Amino acid sequence: MIIKTKRDEFLNYLNDTSGLKAGDVEAVYIPETYDEVSEVLQLAAKEQKLVTVSGNGTGTTGGRIAPGGIILATDKLNKILSITKNVDGTGTATVQAGVLLRTVQLEAGELGMIYPPDPTEWSAFIGGTIATNASGARSFRFGATRNWVESLKIVLPDGELLSIKRGEIKAEGYEFNFSSGSKNYRFSAPDYPMPDIKNAAGFFSRSDMDLIDLFIGSEGTLGVIVEAQLKLLPKPLKVFSGILFFPSESNLLDFVDTIATLSHENKNSTEKLNATSLEFFDEQSLLFLKAKYLRTPEEAKGAIYFEQECTNETEDSLLETWYNLAFEHEALVDLSWFAQTSKEDEFFKEYRHALPALINEFLSRNGVKKISSDIAVPQSHFRKMMSIYHEHLDGSSFKWVIFGHIGDYHLHMNILPHNEKEHADGKLIYNQFIDEALKMGGTISAEHGVGKLKVQYLQKMYGSEGIAQMARVKACFDPHGLLGRGTLIPESFLSEHH
Ligand SMILES: Cc1cc2nc3c(=O)[nH]c(=O)nc-3n(C[C@H](O)[C@H](O)[C@H](O)COP(=O)(O)OP(=O)(O)OC[C@H]3O[C@@H](n4cnc5c(N)ncnc54)[C@H](O)[C@@H]3O)c2cc1C
Structure with a gap:
């Protein structure tokens, strides 16, 4: 395992594309085996250190930005373990979390297959795309990453390895009760209604849901994904x-x-x-x-x-x-x-x-931070949402762009402020967009996840009770609240449940 303890040796782990700043990080641990991941987590639990899981830092919402403590980087878990092809042309890739999305696409392509999820940024790690339930352009036809993950190996905050195969552990209604290793896990999944549209906001919730779906999209707050089995399709x-x-x-x-x-x-x-x-x-x-x-x-x-x-x-x-x-x-x-x-x-x-x-x-040239939405709304409300964007932006002094996955009625509205004042004004408008989208039954995050940037909006979406339900699930796996601190769940909710 590589351990970096000097800040100037690990500067490249302290950013992503959110523009958020990391705290006073002590060290970056880069394990090469699942046992080493387990060791790092056990050590952190013993010394009560915060742990932030890092993929390749292409995230847009600050999930991997560590508030302090240590960073557990998945770069060296970078092996493709197998890629198999069935007679019907479909296949399965078993890969470690730190394998690049690009590598999976290229290797599958060599064998005449594709990995259907295609979040635009191919330098993301597979682990990061699963942790954020990433989507991208092809999700119009194939849906989000969730649909293509068959099994996961996860190291839990206490160092135990949990293996989950889709279909094997399901909730009864919202109640989970299962054993792994020497432990029994019993908890209620959140029961907030999730919008029936493309959505990557908060822990997944559905009656009779599969345990694997709780971990997909949990943004590094429940465990460290170390390995995944992915479904492949024949190349068109x-x-x-x-x-x-x-x-x-x-x-x-x-x-x-x-x-x-x-x-x-x-x-x-x-x-x-x-x-x-x-x-x-x-x-x-x-x-x-x-x-x-x-x-x-x-x-x-x-x-x-x-x-x-x-x-x-x-x-x-x-x-x-x-x-x-x-x-x-x-x-x-x-x-x-x-x-x-x-x-x-x-x-x-x-x-x-x-x-x-x-x-x-443009942003880095001008030294400004963008305000960027990841809102999706049901089709029936989409034109209304577009007219709300235009009402507020047309003729304003803002520079802005709107683009994205219109087939899923999911667009990225980006305000590009020229200065701090415009940034503050842009935030107010962005808040109004969020409120309007939520009234329409939309989501605050259709694909990028909530990270640390959008925590307050998640609370608007699911209410305090929804966030408290997430905190209770987290407490079951991470009783000291050490993993992914600041992501998804505000501090005040964590202290209540630990
Ligand atoms: C130019 C550009 C275009 C993009 N386009 C799209 C797009 O079209 N669709 C889309 O969905 N996204 C898009 N993204 C966002 C980004 O690529 C995804 O969020 C990606 O899934 C993050 O992967 P990563 O490895 O970089 O993770 P990171 O940014 O390092 O981490 C993201 C989150 O995942 C957690 N995490 C990472 N690895 C693990 C692990 N092994 N176990 C547990 N938790 C983990 C982290 O703690 C953090 O919370 C784009 C980004 C850029 C820069």
């Missing part, structure tokens, strides 16, 4: 993609509704229109992108990036279907881009990925 024979530019946002929104409806009707088909991804850029996003990609048309007030699986036989007719629907919805079809080659597909992906990176560059 062909995928084509396009970027469609629209002269007005309302045409674009009509188009999205049409495509979303057709895709749900044609679920799993490669013969009919069935988008894998459906992503949105608003006019402001396109202005950002135009600075780097001059081909971005001036006239566009918004754009949609899409991907569609096909076969050699269906490619032409599907392309025609997409083209005709875009035409019917008055897209700027002559200025829109349809990929003819895999190189163009790659370019479109790069275009899609460039936006968050360009925004981050």
Whole structure:
């Protein structure tokens, strides 16, 4: 195990993309085996030290930002243990937590398979993506990470290794009662209603839920994920993609509704229109992108990036279907881009990925922190949510961009303040957006997780009783409240339950 005790040797573990600052961290432990993970946690329990689990720091909400104590980094748990392929082309990857998402995608790809979750940032660790229940563009078709995790090995705060296979341990209603090693665990899962939309806010809750789902999305507050078994799908024979530019946002929104409806009707088909991804850029996003990609048309007030699986036989007719629907919805079809080659597909992906990176560059150049939402609302309220964004932002002095996973009615609204005053004003507006979204039955975090940045909003979403229920679950695994302190659950709730 590597142990770093000098702050200047571990500076790279003290940040993520939230802009939050770490506290007075004593050391970073980098275990190479599950036993070493267990040793670190036992030592921390004995000495009552706070432990923060670190993936690769691509998180946006400060989950890995340690308030003090020690950091347990998963970098050296970086082995792919096996990848197997079944006769039907599906497969299973068994990997350690510190394996890069990129490595899983590339290795699965070599064997003719894909790992369906595709959170844009491929430098995330698999452990981090499971801890945050990450999603990304392809979640429109495949859902979040949760759907693709078959089993987990987790080292609990007392150092015990817990192995969970999906389907083996389930709650009766909300009551869990199971044994692992020498211990019996008995507790109630939270029973707050979770919105029936894409959601990564708080501990998972559902009647008769699977234990594995409690740990997926628990953001490093219940245990250290050390190993996971992931489901793989056959690699599509062909995928084509396009970027469609629209002269007005309302045409674009009509188009999205049409495509979303057709895709749900044609679920799993490669013969009919069935988008894998459906992503949105608003006019402001396109202005950002135009600075780097001059081909971005001036006239566009918004754009949609899409991907569609096909076969050699269906490619032409599907392309025609997409083209005709875009035409019917008055897209700027002559200025829109349809990929003819895999190189163009790659370019479109790069275009899609460039936006968050360009925004981050802008922020660090100007030394400002963004205010960034991860709100999703039910489809029936989506247009109302868009009009609320416009009411507050159009004509304001703010610089902003709205982009993201429109197929899931989930967009990232980013306010990019020029100074502290604007930051404070932006926060007030952001609060109003949260309130409106919650009234509509939406979520404060559809994919990035709550981390430390959004703790107060989680309380708005589930109420004090919801947070108290989470704290009671945490107390069952982490009786001293040492793990992931400051993430998800406010301090006052922890002290009540320890
Ligand atoms: C440019 C950019 C684009 C992005 N796009 C998307 C996107 O489209 N969709 C999306 O969902 N996310 C996106 N993200 C966010 C980010 O990639 C995810 O949150 C990712 O899942 C975090 O993984 P990580 O390894 O970097 O974790 P970290 O940031 O290191 O940690 C995140 C959280 O997970 C916990 N954790 C990490 N590893 C473990 C473990 N082994 N056991 C227990 N807890 C652990 C940490 O304590 C922390 O709470 C994007 C980020 C960037 C920078």
